[in-house]
Amino acid sequence: MLTGKRQSAPVQYRPSAELVPQVLGGSTSAVARMITRAEAEYDEAAPALSDLYRHGGRAHIVGITGVPGGGKSTLISALIRDYVAAGHKVAVVAVDPSSPYSGGAILGDRIRMGQAADPSRAFIRSMATRGHLGGLSRATFQAVDVLDAAGYSPILIETVGVGQDEVEIVTAAHTVVVLSPPGLGDDIQAIKAGVMEIADIHAISKADRPEAAATAAAIKAMIALGSDAPRSGWQTQVLTLSATTDKGIAALVEAIDAHRVHLQASGELAPREEAIARTRVLSNINHLIRRRFDDGTQAMSAQLQAVAGRASDPLTAAMRLLGPENTEHRT
């Protein structure tokens, strides 16, 4: 059995600082590379990413979530087409879970997304959670920063699954779209359990199936029941759509835009931005603290042994490691 092989030359590593002006100039490959470096958590890339954050703040960030098989990819491909046709530079960050066993992942759905789109106007990036609890990693946010700095808007963040990821998307996006396939009984239970409250817009896919209208009606009824609306002044929208036949896509684009306008006009944008900032700062605190102790420092090992041997307890050990200045408010 013969394997053909050719010696490949090592590549020249380009410092991240050099990539910053290219990202700001909209270079696709520079944007892609900065996201790679955010994921790799190279120390060298941190100042560049901070720099890019300060250049951002213009993009409208839309979270799109829902159960697997609900048609998210087909919907996103239709949205890309519409946004590009309307002259936007649109980006998608599609987040999928890493395998807990191997750490590997099968990512995204490039089969449908942006197949016909002009790659200079539509940027699609598939990202794995890489073990981050709750789905959205620091790198996901940083990817959005990079795309924002490069002038992409809207930026769509797609997360799969039910539960944690979907709830977390509220703290990453300006507008949250929950996509559900049509169905009765169990499907609605799933919506009820996880995501009723987080949606600014509910979209029901596969509008051509007979159950779609009933599902939409059921969701509307549930929204009416839970009328202690968590989002001030915005009437949650419920739409049915069929991405394969383009039905309802324009209405969804309109609803997303209406929500963006609402956020600005109602003054709700600022608290949302702050909520996003809060999530991110907390997640960085978490990251920095973990990094400080993950490396198996001597102090850490000593505390671990003490806790394991019941000579100390987890809380006391954590407080000792962090030092009094970091813990006094909690004690």
Place this chain on the structure above:
Amino acid sequence: MTTQNNSAPAGTTSSAPQRIRVLVAKLGLDGHDRGAKVVARILRDAGMEVIYSGLYKTPAQVVDAAIQEDVDVIGVSLLSGSHGPLFGALCQQLRDKGAGHVLVVAGGVIPEQDYAGLLESGVNAIVPQEARSELIVTTIRDMVAARGPI
């Protein structure tokens, strides 16, 4: 699994897990996707992040996806016999679009007589159809390690 070697550029040390990213792609009109999908799973199980292109992709579409996803490797499985022209176009476009660093691995039905021509046109490795998973995985890991961080 780390991809870093001893001569890693300054500032590229990291405590985060480093993952090899692979675009598993189908080029042209060949619909045989059994092998491509099996390979996607093998690479996932070996700790890599895999993006599958779907069928009927042109070299331009595959290259554009590879750039945006910033993959380390493009793995293409071809059973239609048209590997000569299709790999030639793929590698040419990678170079034209400044993505010559992306490693290209060919699989599927490729006669040994054609190996030299494919390597000449820019393919980095050819894995024979009867390869076991270990050979596929080590071929990719070794190539990426030799190339170094991007």
Place this chain on the structure above:
Amino acid sequence: MTIYAKHALEGLQAEQAEWEREELAATLKARAEEKAEYRTECGIPLKRVYTAADVAHIPLEDIGFPGRYPFTRGPYPTMYRGRPWTIRQVAGFGNPESTNQRYKYMIETGQTGLSTDFDLPTLLGLDSDDPMAFGEVGRVGVSIDSIDDMDRLFEGIDLEKISVSLTINPSAWVIYAMFVAVAERRGYDFTRLTGTLQADPLKEYVAQKEWIYPVRPAVRLLRDLIIHCTNTTPKMNPISLSGYHLSDVGGNAIQEIAFIMAFTIAYCEEVTGAGIDIDDFAPRLSFFFISHQDFFEQICKFRAARRVYARIMAQRFGAKKPESMRLRVHVQTAAMSLTKIEHTNNLMRTAIQALGAVLGGCQSMHTNGLDEAFAIPTEEAMKLAIRTQQIIRDEINVTSVVDPLGGSYFVESLTSEMERQIWEVLEEVDRLGGAVKLVEDGWFQQKLADSAYSTFKLFDTGEKISVGVNSNVDASSSSAEVEIHPYDENCTNLQCLRLKELRATRDTGLVQSLLAELQDQARNEDVNLLPKTIELVKARATLGEICGALRDVWGNYDEPNII
């Protein structure tokens, strides 16, 4: 009714218990068996030995007689005594003339039916000069762009005398239109045309992956084709329901039959839904299965498939004619089983698989060339493949008795167990909403991908053996230098040149207005698109123009992301 009396069975069971205590126990004590458990390829547990007790529950009517419901023992009463299976080797490459030459060689060698492979652009409804056809013209099959190419393909071959199988799928209705238009050009009697179109769209979406349109319009095109073919060329089979490809992408024997029967049900519902009686078209439904490695399981698969099909037709669709209930099958040996290392071993593999197909009761067969896993077979390889069938047919006397394995305790027991498992899958498909919906959802695709991956794992760990590759490896035998069928670089140029000439010499205005009419008809579910398509090919519209016109109406197909 079963054949065994209760007391006889009791006596048998007592004797078996005694045998287990004595002979068996002593042998096992002296030497353990090699494996803790034995299973068929698709996981059915195998006993050490089968007895009358294992078949006592099977009603005698389930086994029955050949040529009689439920057709377990064969579709015809006399089987190979009346007519041996058709030796039908598939061929196709390059320009129509190149394939035509190969056909003439194969007819001289003793082949009794023709079978055409088309290149990928033709299969996918693209003209040779389409940018997507880059590098693919004439590569894996013959290139057909227009009615003129179809005429060249069968030049000098009498289509009233030899049956022609056309391995064509999403663009099948256009290829059929060209075929009948050529027949008309030559003045043939339509009722004497024999042959088969593959035209099985659902298996394309889940297995062979050649598609143009979304699933539902593709099924509608098949409906139109079946109805038109039944009325116009009554001896042609408009469809070959192809389990082969389900196996080719990883399906096991149960999945092969169960999935293809689920598709059969969907197609029959589509056609009967248009008001056509099941007995008007079911006699011309034909099948295409693989003959794979697990010898007995494969034989039982053919027998179980015939029984399941007969019951579906009679019970679900209320068919009355026996011809509607008898499953006729073309078989190809398993290309997946062939190896490049020590590739001459492939001759043995193919011969054994071919024997299995004959013992299973096939109606026609393609035996793979020994180089078929990695190249278009050479003439020498094709000759050996044909010889393999001739040796089985003429030298070893397996054709004198119909269903010679019928009544074997093991074979009957395994046949019944496979049938039971096939019904289980079919019930699940019904429960989940039917085959068309499940194809759209990717349900079949996921099952097949999972099966392919677990098969790969078995090879990877050495549990499944491929002699010379992962077992009995001879370090000195590298994969042989194979003579590769040369690709004619001029093929694309010639096809493109002919397209250019054709477009210059026809009435393009007429073609355009006919295409617009076809589009209008496509928007109406109830119109049969065949007559207009035949008009189009006669006006020398190209394959790409016709398929493209409907793509504008129906759109493209996006596959579900199944890994």
